[in-house]
Amino acid sequence: MSLNTVLASDVAPPRPRAAEPHPVTRLIVWRVALGVVTLAVVSVIIFAATVALPGNAATAILGHSATPAQLHALEVQLHLNRSVFDQYGSWMGGILTGHPGESLANGLPVWGIVGPSALNSAVLVAVSAVIATIVGVTLGVVAALRKDSLFDHASSVVALAVTSLPEFVVAITLIILFATVIWHVLPAVSLLAPGAYAWANPRELILPVATLVVVTVPYIIRMTRAAMVEALASDYVEMARLKGMPVRRVVVVHALPNAVAPVVQVLGLTFLYLAGGIVVVEYVFAFPGIGQSLVNAVTNRDVPVIQMIVLLLAGFYVLVNIIADVVALLATPRRRLPR
Numbered sequence: 465m466s467l468n469t470v471l472a473s474d475v476a477p478p479r480p481r482a483a484e485p486h487p488v489t490r491l492i493v494w495r496v497a498l499g500v501v502t503l504a505v506v507s508v509i510i511f512a513a514t515v516a517l518p519g520n521a522a523t524a525i526l527g528h529s530a531t532p533a534q535l536h537a538l539e540v541q542l543h544l545n546r547s548v549f550d551q552y553g554s555w556m557g558g559i560l561t562g563h564p565g566e567s568l569a570n571g572l573p574v575w576g577i578v579g580p581s582a583l584n585s586a587v588l589v590a591v592s593a594v595i596a597t598i599v600g601v602t603l604g605v606v607a608a609l610r611k612d613s614l615f616d617h618a619s620s621v622v623a624l625a626v627t628s629l630p631e632f633v634v635a636i637t638l639i640i641l642f643a644t645v646i647w648h649v650l651p652a653v654s655l656l657a658p659g660a661y662a663w664a665n666p667r668e669l670i671l672p673v674a675t676l677v678v679v680t681v682p683y684i685i686r687m688t689r690a691a692m693v694e695a696l697a698s699d700y701v702e703m704a705r706l707k708g709m710p711v712r713r714v715v716v717v718h719a720l721p722n723a724v725a726p727v728v729q730v731l732g733l734t735f736l737y738l739a740g741g742i743v744v745v746e747y748v749f750a751f752p753g754i755g756q757s758l759v760n761a762v763t764n765r766d767v768p769v770i771q772m773i774v775l776l777l778a779g780f781y782v783l784v785n786i787i788a789d790v791v792a793l794l795a796t797p798r799r800r801l802p803r
Contacts, residue, residue, distance in 0.1 A: 604688025
């Protein structure tokens with residue numbers, strides 16, 4: 465037996481490398497795990513903040529003229545006499561089982577109050593986001609194609625000016641223009657009938673949607689323009705132009721796909737901004753959404769409703785961040801391919 469044969473027999477065959485998870489799968493699993501932990505921490509913060517609110521829910525319901533015996537009886541009925549840990553455990557158990565409790569203000573199920581409001585707000589956010597995305601991305605691409613032109617400078621100045629305006633200023637301006645002083649073509653407030661949803665009355669959505677679109681489109685325009693300008697100045701776009709490709713093909717096939725990742729991140733931030741901006745907009749237009757329900761719940765110190773709404777908003781933030789990161793990863797070929 466030769467020396468090479470002996471050495472070859474002593475050397476163990478190489479073990480096959482374990483297949484690494486796909487980058488998209490790894491990102492989704494990691495972000496979902498972080499999202500669950502984030503929601504758990506947020507739930508503790510929400511519960512602690514509502515418990516620390518001044519006053520007492522029983523006093524808010526019965527008024528200051530109630531006797532101590534009446535207050536104590538209502539506290540026992542609402543389980544406010546339990547320890548903080550017991551109350552948190554009962555609340556989280558109800559959330560996980562789909563029964564978040566009853567309203568302290570009127571005794572109705574919390575989900576029966578929050579559910580319809582959340583649907584109305586979801587319609588408002590979805591319609592505003594779709595319109596703002598189409599308008600913002602289109603104007604941003606046009607501004608990038610006409611860099612340093614009059615349209616580019618004018619759109620930049622207008623976008624910067626509108627970005628500095630708060631939501632309530634834009635809302636009141638639109639009300640003055642289209643509902644009260646100048647023209648009387650749209651309703652100034654969105655008074656939906658009890659049990660009615662936003663999609664059943666499209667006219668009630670016009671001014672709230674217009675307000676959210678006006679305050680979000682400038683940011684999308686500026687970020688899209690910046691991403692497109694960088695893509696249009698790249699070597700591969702210059703090579704496509706030298707080959708004599710039409711401008712439309714250069715923009716759609718070469719430039720825009722490489723600007724998608726930062727634009728998606730901007731759109732994700734826009735969605736998150738809309739989730740916070742609806743509170744002010746819904747209050748101004750009396751829109752029966754989750755923002756209006758939150759204001760009413762804080763006024764009535766309706767703790768279960770406050771906790772449910774804030775937890776829903778936190779879950780929306782986590783979900784949008786996960787979706788934005790996954791889409792941005794899918795839009796970047798060098799990052800989505802396993803290595």
